[in-house]
Amino acid sequence: MNKKVTGIIAYCTWIGFLVALFAGDKEGAKFHLNQALVIMLFSLLSVIPCVGWIWGIFMLVCWFIGFIAAINEEEKTVPVIGKIKLIK
Numbered sequence: 049m050n051k052k053v054t055g056i057i058a059y060c061t062w063i064g065f066l067v068a069l070f071a072g073d074k075e076g077a078k079f080h081l082n083q084a085l086v087i088m089l090f091s092l093l094s095v096i097p098c099v100g101w102i103w104g105i106f107m108l109v110c111w112f113i114g115f116i117a118a119i120n121e122e123e124k125t126v127p128v129i130g131k132i133k134l135i136k
Contacts, residue, residue: 049068049071049072049073050073050076051073051076051077051121052077052118052119052121053072054068054072054073054074054076054077054080054081055068055077055079055080055081055118055121056080056115056118056119057072058072058077058080058081058083058084058085058118059080059084059087059111059114059115059118062088065081065084065085065088068081068084069081077118078135079123080114080117080118080123081135082132082133082134082135083114083117083125083126083130084114085134085135086126086129086130086132086134087107087110087111087114087126087129089134090103090107090129091104091107091111094107106128110126110127110128110129110130113126113127114126
């Protein structure tokens with residue numbers, strides 16, 4: 049898989065992330081792999097009662113921003129959590 053396809057697949061569920069991580073162009077799409085992982089991990093906080101649904105909507109917006117950036121082959125960070133680097 050090339051850089052663009054790897055970046056797009058990384059945002060499609062945990063299975064898509066793992067496929068992109070192990071079978072895709074890891075070096076070329078490292079930015080989108082990191083962004084997708086951060087978004088997925090922080091999305092787990094949406095189970096918190098009362099505040100969680102607002103956080104869940106924010107994470108959905110972040111997911112759309114990252115997904116559209118991967119389609120356009122841009123390295124655009126998502127708001128608030130975009131500077132966190134888990135994959136180096």
